[in-house]
Amino acid sequence: MSSAPAGFAKVYGSHPFHLLLMTAGFAVVIAVVATMKPASLWNPASWWQSIAVWFVVAIIAHDLLAFPLYALVGRLMERGLRRRDTSRVPVLNYVRLPAMAAALTFLLFLPGIIEQGGPAYLAATGQTQEPFLTRWLWLTAGFFIAGAAAYSVAFVIDRRRGQQPKAGDAQTTA
Incomplete structure (x- = not known):
């Protein structure tokens, strides 16, 4: 006999929590x-500036352009890194x-970069937008340095676990 959530999942297609979360999202x-x-979402003077x-x-740009692009890049990275990655700690997520993060912050910094x-901006802050590109590059470097440091820690922990004798292994004494 199946449980109520399993029966619900069979009919609905997902866990009941999914329906609750989707309903809450639509309510928000x-x-x-x-x-x-709704009138504030539309600007009749210049329609292209409407929210x-x-x-x-x-939505269209993400679903038709960005998602296929980053899905393709992800697959290519997965293939390329899988061939070279011989450790038990996969490097893919650390890249x-x-x-x-670099791509998303690039989108945030893009108006300042260009x-x-x-x-x-000068009138509001008294500063120019010249340092935006440099700051984004430093931020991107920090993301990859943090990823490399996290991978290094995971790699060292994995190596140490691999060197420890397992339970039940016979230890020899000299």
């Missing part, structure tokens, strides 16, 4: 739209996570 979206009023348009473009809105 509805609350935000109701609070902001609704940017939201739809972001993938810093690369994803100096979009330079006069407004």
Whole structure:
């Protein structure tokens, strides 16, 4: 006899917690739209500056362009690293996570890197946007250094565990 969650999962296709989480997410979206009023999501003066348009473009750009691109890059990294990786600690996630962090922070820094809105930024902060590229590069280097340090720690821990005698092994004395 199957349990209630298993029966629910068979009919719904996932765990009941998934349905609860999705319902809560949609409730939050509805609350935000109701609070902001749908009219505030549309700018009739210049339609391309509307929040609704940017939201739809972001969904399309992610699903049709970005996801296939980073899925392909992930597969290529997986193939390339799997051939060279002989240790029991896979290196892929220690490269993938810093690369994803670098890509996301690049998107955040991009307006500053290309100096979009330079006069407004200068008026608001009294600073130029020149250091944005350098700061992003330093941040990216930090991500990869942290990934390399985490991999090194995991590799050393794995090597030490591999050298310890296992329970039941006969130890010889000289």
